[in-house]
Amino acid sequence: MDSDIDLAMRREAIGWLVRLRDAEDADWLHFEQWLAQNPGHAAAYREIEDLDIDIGPLLDRVDFHGAANDDALAGRPGLIRRRWLVGGGALAAMVLAALAIVPQFLHDRYEVRSGNGETRIVLLEGGTRVTLNGNSRIILDRKDPRFAELTSGEALFEVRHDARRPFRVLVGRRVVEDAGTVFNLAYEGSSLRLAVAEGKVIYAPGAGQTELEAGEGLETSADGTTVVIGAVRKESVGGWRQGELTYQGEPLSTVAADLSRLLGVAVRVDPAIAARPYFGTIVLRRGDATQLQALMAALDVEAVSDGNGITMKPHGDGIP
Amino acid sequence: MESSGLLEAFLALRAALHRYLSLQGASPDEAEDILQEAGVKLAEKSLSSIENPRAYLYRMVHNLFVLHRRTASRRTRRDEAWAGVHSGDPPEMDETPSAEAGLIAREQLAILQSAISALPERTRTIFRRFRLEGVPQRQIAAELGISLSAVEKHLAKAYEAIAVRGRKIDGAAWSARHLMSKEGRHGQ
Structure with a gap:
């Protein structure tokens, strides 16, 4: 099976293919480091290099001038992001329909917030335990212990399943429903990340719903129209509670958001490298921002501090 | 030196x-x-x-x-297609008759053409200058008055589109090939 890791690697491999053609000494050293980082990298590079060589003889027969052929395949390559596309507009419409199930007794709602770099644990009736990561906000309901709304940040949900009363989390305009479950939800800049450690979770319950098993995760685009499913390491879900963050090719923008919550300082990332995938596990002491500088070397970025946190930037001019 | x-x-x-x-x-x-x-x-x-x-x-x-x-x-893996049409097959089954190979090549060309046609004009031009005409990226950047990293991005986009389209011929073959190459060098 193809995984999001393969696709992230392919994207990196393409970057190297392009860069190495007019490369200088340092580029080859960096390329070698990249190969050494992950045994899959050489295979990913070979894949794209073979493709590049194989199209060679075909290219002088390609018409580079014509406007786009409107064949069924054309025009939507950008939609396929990491793995496979679960749904487009239809799913978004369905998610809106699902909103109707949310109870409307707003005066019973209350908010729980966590400060910078701290975690909070909330126990709910029915055996649910919600652990809130730093700088996160959740709305709960006194009358309905099977409801939560994550308005920002990240939380781990450990839910005792009750088939008659599924636990539902509202995130933006989306609904996530447990089916016997430990799952993690992060909600940042209106894009949602969901990872399932145990049991099963239903995303956008209803007709055409998406069911995720333990070891699967999902990520939506900010507008909710693109949903990408991928594999996650079950053992790493909610690892942030112990200060442990594990990545298998997630973009640096995700790493930055996680670091912000864990360390309690704003960590931003230069758009030029925001999409760069990161592989590895980071272990940090919660709330201790002094670890950032050392960490930046491990992430192969430069940290530029400003009054209000830091920004990860590429090294020097980075690109040849 | x-x-x-x-x-x-x-x-x-x-x-x-x-x-x-x-x-x-x-x-x-x-x-x-x-x-x-x-x-x-x-x-x-x-x-x-x-x-x-x-x-x-x-x-x-x-x-x-x-x-x-x-x-x-x-x-x-004789006559292997650029998108790996046959790479998932065991070697002994990889006996593509040449007429069929011509057909595959035509099909590949059509797929490659559609991938390239679907690119925005600028991306298409940059890819042509780079891959077909072999112009250095610095020079392409200077000609178009854009940064080197912008040229890199256009090229990455073009390759990404071609790679995605390449899978459309036979996604399973692509994956199989990827797995094979992960396990080690194929072909003895």
Whole structure:
């Protein structure tokens, strides 16, 4: 099976293919480091290099001038992001329909917030335990212990399943429903990340719903129209509670958001490298921002501090 | 740097180049063969001055490695399609009759054409300058008055589109090939 890791690697491999053609000494050293980082990298590079060589003889027969052929395949390559596309507009419409199930007794709602770099644990009736990561906000309901709304940040949900009363989390305009479950939800800049450690979770319950098993995760685009499913390491879900963050090719923008919550300082990332995938596990002491500088070397970025946190930037001019 | 300088650089970097080849998946014997070959070629060449000797040597060794790898795999996977149409098959089943091969090539061309046609005009132009005409990226950037990293992004987008489209022929074959290559070098 193809995984999001393969696709992230392919994207990196393409970057190297392009860069190495007019490369200088340092580029080859960096390329070698990249190969050494992950045994899959050489295979990913070979894949794209073979493709590049194989199209060679075909290219002088390609018409580079014509406007786009409107064949069924054309025009939507950008939609396929990491793995496979679960749904487009239809799913978004369905998610809106699902909103109707949310109870409307707003005066019973209350908010729980966590400060910078701290975690909070909330126990709910029915055996649910919600652990809130730093700088996160959740709305709960006194009358309905099977409801939560994550308005920002990240939380781990450990839910005792009750088939008659599924636990539902509202995130933006989306609904996530447990089916016997430990799952993690992060909600940042209106894009949602969901990872399932145990049991099963239903995303956008209803007709055409998406069911995720333990070891699967999902990520939506900010507008909710693109949903990408991928594999996650079950053992790493909610690892942030112990200060442990594990990545298998997630973009640096995700790493930055996680670091912000864990360390309690704003960590931003230069758009030029925001999409760069990161592989590895980071272990940090919660709330201790002094670890950032050392960490930046491990992430192969430069940290530029400003009054209000830091920004990860590429090294020097980075690109040849 | 004189030609002997490049040879000296080669000798100094020999261990590093060997390590590089191993990272690329070459066996120790294969790496040794490639380095021998490179040494002979360098001794024959009369190069006046090389600005980036490491880049020059890595590229040279890398190209030799690709040649080795592709020659070896061609023996088992004859007429392999660019999108890996048949690469998932066991070698003994990979007996594509030439008429069919022509058909596949036409199909591939159509797919490649549709991938390239679907690109925005600027991306298409940059990809043509780079891949077909072999213009250095710096020069493309200067011609269009954009940054080098913007050129890189356009090129990455073009390759991404072609790679995605390549899978559309037969996604399973692509995956199978990827798995095979992960397990080690294929084709004996």
